[in-house]
Amino acid sequence: MPDLNLEAAEKDILHRLAQAGPKGLNKKQLELSPKARKAAFEKLLAAGRMVNQGSKTKPRYVTPEFFRPPREIARDLILAKAKPGTLKGFTRKQLVDKIAVSPKRIADEAVERLVKERMLLAVKCGRSVYYLHAAVVPPFLPEAEKAGPAPAEDKAPADISDQVLRAYQALKDRDGYSDVEIYHLQQAAGVPMDELKAFILMMGRRGLAVPSQGDWSLSSEEVRTGAIELHGRPNLMVRFIGKD
């Protein structure tokens, strides 16, 4: 015989979580003191219908569609803190302080990764190291391309597609590989880099372009300017494909 109390408790918990969205709820907010609610909570957790977005000591529960890996959260919070709009530098302590991820080393790792990806610049001043958001630099450089990844917005004008695809085919025919570096594609096509990146993202959404990471460590500064960020990683290459 189905336990109506249990079913009702499950429904209510899921409803509350849906309402809370990505912010999630802690145990107190889920009101787990009645036995049926506690049992419902355990059942939903075991079935994977809700997941812990927080830590073991400070759990915060969300439904699976709102779950984001802590590494991604740390990365976004740190980038937001680094204030792209100003020339203000931050120490590491300032950057990772109060970043709500656990364990703390995730925040430290995120800083290291962002420096490797050139999203943050590490500037040494005496014995101190300050971190700057990479986006603040280009306006101060003569004729510099914008650093950092392309925003995921679909703003490429349609008329560059012929230029880009012709250039892509020429590179592919010349070198014999389907994957080309985005930077070299931009050079060959003669289109602005931000438009090319937007075009690639648009084609990706349509299932017609496959960006890939390539090899960051072996790539020159110029090639790195062609990076498109996907899943937290810079993608330096692209392959255009036909629809399956």
Place this chain on the structure above:
Amino acid sequence: MTPPVLNPFGHDIVSKVRGVETAVTGLNDHALDVLIGEFEKLEGPFPRRRRRLDKVQLVISPEPGYGKSHLLGRLFHKLSRRANLVYVSPFEDPRSSWKSVQLSLVNELSFPDKIEVEYARGDEPTQLEALAHGVLVGLTALAVEKGLLRAKAAGALAKALAFLRALPIALFRKNPGKVGLLQGKRAALEETLRCFCEPLCLAGSSWLNFFFFAAYSPQRRQYRDACLDWLKGGAIDQVEAREIGLRPSDNPDPQATRDDSNMICRNRLLDLCKLAGFYRPFLFCFDQTENYGKNHELAMELGRVIETLWREGQNNVVIVTGNFKPWTDSVAKHWEWAHQDRLLRPPLELQGINRSQAEELVNLRLSLFGIPPEKRDGLFPAAWLEDTFSLTPQIGVRAFLRLCSERWAGAAGGVETRLSLEELFLKKIGEIKSDPKQVVFRYDPLLWVFRDAAKGFSGLEITEERSANGYYVLSWRSKKGKLWLGFEGGSNWKRWEGILNEATRLQKGDPAARTMVIRTVDLPPVPNANWKQGRAGEVRTWLELARDGLLTVLVLPLDDMVEIHAAHQIFLDAMSGNIDYSPEEAMAFIRTRLKPLFQRLFRVEPNKATPPAPETDEANDQPSDELIRRVRDVVFREKLLSFDELMKRLPPKTDENLVRKARACVPEIRVHVSPKMVYLQWQSQG
């Protein structure tokens, strides 16, 4: 005890091509089909079969983690017992390239012929034994077909020949009379070789006798080891050579220089390829090619090796894999144009995983761990998959597995952080210890660790320089003086006489100089019990006296070997982009981690003898049926437990290495290695 919760997505590097998981539908099937199609061009009735392909197969991926090694694993499974499968580990010394490739070949041919068998016991033939037998019966069938041998053929000749070629090795091993019969036809077999095989570097008779020994006398361990030493290009004892039936001229000079040894290995390998035409082709897979990009000499030598295999080798398929950027910028660009022209154009390019394949992969991994469907749907809902593939129709397989891993770890209340280098190192140690065949003498990891990893050790200057005959390939200079280092896998007393002579010459030139030859515990002891009389006995005495300041023979114990192999593999993984650390980071860690090993080596006093490794009794070296049954029963009952827990459930003083071998004899037991523990999981077959 509550079984641990393993991360089903934690395993994202293929470290052994002989044990890859099932592929998802359609992923890189095109590349696999092309490679099999190329291979099939070399199959067919001999001697009319095609001997050489048009191109060397090049497989490229845009980034690490697209499944190159997995593809090779699938190919191995498809071609098991149709090809002689050789996975070539990267070589570190361009002047010993052929020695390294031949060593890889011999190690690979020592694996069971059936790829699904992880550890060969009893009558289970190795690839070498199968090759030897296959060539002999193939030659016999051809001799009958061409009238060089008369045989009573019952029924149609073609049927009889097919029957002959299909005769299993076990039939001959159980019937010495049949072997004798075949040996009686030696003259006809030699004649067949002369007529239908391209000229060999060695005498046909030597090869035939070698094959007879390798195929039908595996129980004669002393001669089996001698056969392997000879195949690796080493000199063997004259008595052993006579017993096997090798012509004196085909037994290398024990004091051959390293360069000569390299050519000997090249010739051995090319001869084997020609002889394989009477049975089945070779498949050579050159993986982790990023390592050759370390310096242009290594890269160029890879090109020369590939070119030689293509041009002078026959009956082989050569596959080279690479990641796009390291391949184009660091390796291929150093090749001569003619060598680049051998490569398949355009190359075979691997695909990323698409959405439906990703879903299949998630289901596959979770079902292996017995995760119920409702939990799968909760953790990896359709909406998440849609979102993951919203900006691109394909993602690299490893990149996708890492996303899944993060999600799994987060949902389990833990946090997915990348493993530290220490954790990766411990995991590698666990993997190597779990696989008995990995811990063998290998020149390249040893050279790498003492040449590259030891750099920066305080007060030590390392130079890559060779002694006149090439027995010593490195020098370490410190305040204590100069130490010449060599790495020797051979056990022939004459070779050691040459090594001692060279040590004496070096010390004459520099009285403060010492020499050290490094060996590993799996090799026969030097000096060994057979060096009793005559000149061999004198060399034995000399070697013992030489400990007093001339030559130290350092036998690395098992733990050191495991650490060295683990360090080398971590570095190769970093070079290939398989781990999230740069080669520089990996090397910095390795130098710190191996510091105690180097400090111990520095403290080795010249007059302190390294105790010889105890001779192992072959019978006690194999797991018994009883042990295998016990291991199977425990893991079946527990479904998932650690290796340590398994040991507790076995009788006290049970040898750990035997238990590992016993585990390898049970195909249903899957090994999961974490930095702190090795877990064994029962997985039903089929």
